[in-house]
Amino acid sequence: MTKTNYSIPQSVIWKEDHISLLDQQKIPQVTEYLELRTIEDVWEAIQSLKVRGAPAIGITASFGLALAALQDKSESIEQFLSNLSKTSDYLASSRPTAVNLVWALDRLTSCLANIKSINEAKTKIVHEAIQIQIEDEEVCRLIGEHALTVFNSGDRVMTICNAGSIATAKYGTALAPFYLAKERNIDISVYACETRPVLQGARLTTWELMQADVDVTLITDSMAAHTIKSKNITSIIVGADRIAANGDTANKIGTFNLALLAKTFNIPFYVAAPLSTFDTSIEDGNLIPIEERHSEEITTLNGIRIAPEGVKVFNPAFDVTPSELIAGIITEKGIISGDYKEEIKKLFHS
Numbered sequence: 001m002t003k004t005n006y007s008i009p010q011s012v013i014w015k016e017d018h019i020s021l022l023d024q025q026k027i028p029q030v031t032e033y034l035e036l037r038t039i040e041d042v043w044e045a046i047q048s049l050k051v052r053g054a055p056a057i058g059i060t061a062s063f064g065l066a067l068a069a070l071q072d073k074s075e076s077i078e079q080f081l082s083n084l085s086k087t088s089d090y091l092a093s094s095r096p097t098a099v100n101l102v103w104a105l106d107r108l109t110s111c112l113a114n115i116k117s118i119n120e121a122k123t124k125i126v127h128e129a130i131q132i133q134i135e136d137e138e139v140c141r142l143i144g145e146h147a148l149t150v151f152n153s154g155d156r157v158m159t160i161c162n163a164g165s166i167a168t169a170k171y172g173t174a175l176a177p178f179y180l181a182k183e184r185n186i187d188i189s190v191y192a193c194e195t196r197p198v199l200q201g202a203r204l205t206t207w208e209l210m211q212a213d214v215d216v217t218l219i220t221d222s223m224a225a226h227t228i229k230s231k232n233i234t235s236i237i238v239g240a241d242r243i244a245a246n247g248d249t250a251n252k253i254g255t256f257n258l259a260l261l262a263k264t265f266n267i268p269f270y271v272a273a274p275l276s277t278f279d280t281s282i283e284d285g286n287l288i289p290i291e292e293r294h295s296e297e298i299t300t301l302n303g304i305r306i307a308p309e310g311v312k313v314f315n316p317a318f319d320v321t322p323s324e325l326i327a328g329i330i331t332e333k334g335i336i337s338g339d340y341k342e343e344i345k346k347l348f349h350s
């Protein structure tokens with residue numbers, strides 16, 4: 001595996017008796033790790049966005065389930081498995097849109113088929129959780145390699161939210177090509193949308209890319225159209241939280257706007273995501289559950305109220321981009337485009 005030299009703090013670290021978690025709510029002011037010791041700690045960290053980004057949520061939830069398994073005092077395998085299934089359902093309820101969460105929990109539960117003892121189950125589940133994190137790093141690096149083939153030196157690329165290193169095991173998805181490009185002296189400038197209301201673009205994407213010395217410029221979301229026109233943006237790349245069987249893609253709210261702008265300005269709009277973000281059980285994007293978060297994310301800024309008390313608020317955290325607006329979905333297995341339904345079928349049967 002080729003390694004890059006950049007070093008961004010790792011978002012999730014397994015410590016055997018707890019999880020050490022980079023508190024993404026405090027970045028960029030403070031780089032601080034939390035200790036998650038109970039399953040409730042893990043649920044709360046995911047729900048409150050202390051860890052966020054589809055793959056990182058999946059990794060955290062798997063370590064959470066491993067922690068619960070190690071702490072379990074059951075005397076029969078049946079009781080142990082029943083407790084684990086309840087814990088898995090509980091963790092899955094922390095956030096509804098990113099399918100990587102359920103994907104990771106299901107993978108852990110599946111690895112317990114045919115276990116002969118509780119001790120064996122505990123060893124297997126910890127091993128599988130660690131494996132999910134190790135694999136995600138390699139998967140993201142491969143996504144970066146494939147993504148790099150659609151860019152040229154001198155490109156100016158727009159992105160939204162944070163689909164970077166701290167949203168995954170390493171490298172990120174949409175941001176992975178920028179790290180690889182930097183290392184190979186390929187000159188790409190990034191324009192990061194601030195990503196209202198939680199500001200993942202302003203707080204996290206700029207923080208990450210600046211540490212790797214990638215050329216990044218911050219804009220507010222409402223500046224996207226003007227920036228594409230005036231700065232001659234060459235393409236847009238985003239991450240994903242769930243991709244339906246027809247390629248419709250849920251990602252951070254505002255992504256759909258960017259896809260429409262890409263069409264207007266005739267520039268390619270790419271989605272970068274691992275296979276663990278595909279949900280082939282869902283026919284199209286209309287069936288993707290869209291998380292609605294609390295109104296204070298919109299009515300307050302840093303704890304200060306900016307909207308009248310009692311105002312009605314609609315706060316969907318994600319939107320769905322129809323696949324016909326997507327120039328290519330970049331995965332660890334390569335780039336698919338065109339007839340997404342067929343291409344996705346092939347992706348899962350090759």
Ligand SMILES: CSC[C@@H](O)[C@@H](O)C(=O)COP(=O)(O)O
Pocket residue numbers: 052053054055098160161162163164167168172173174200238239240241251252253317
């Ligand atoms: C590699 S992360 C991909 C997506 O999870 C990311 O773009 C995103 O929308 C994250 O939303 P968030 O609400 O911050 O978890």
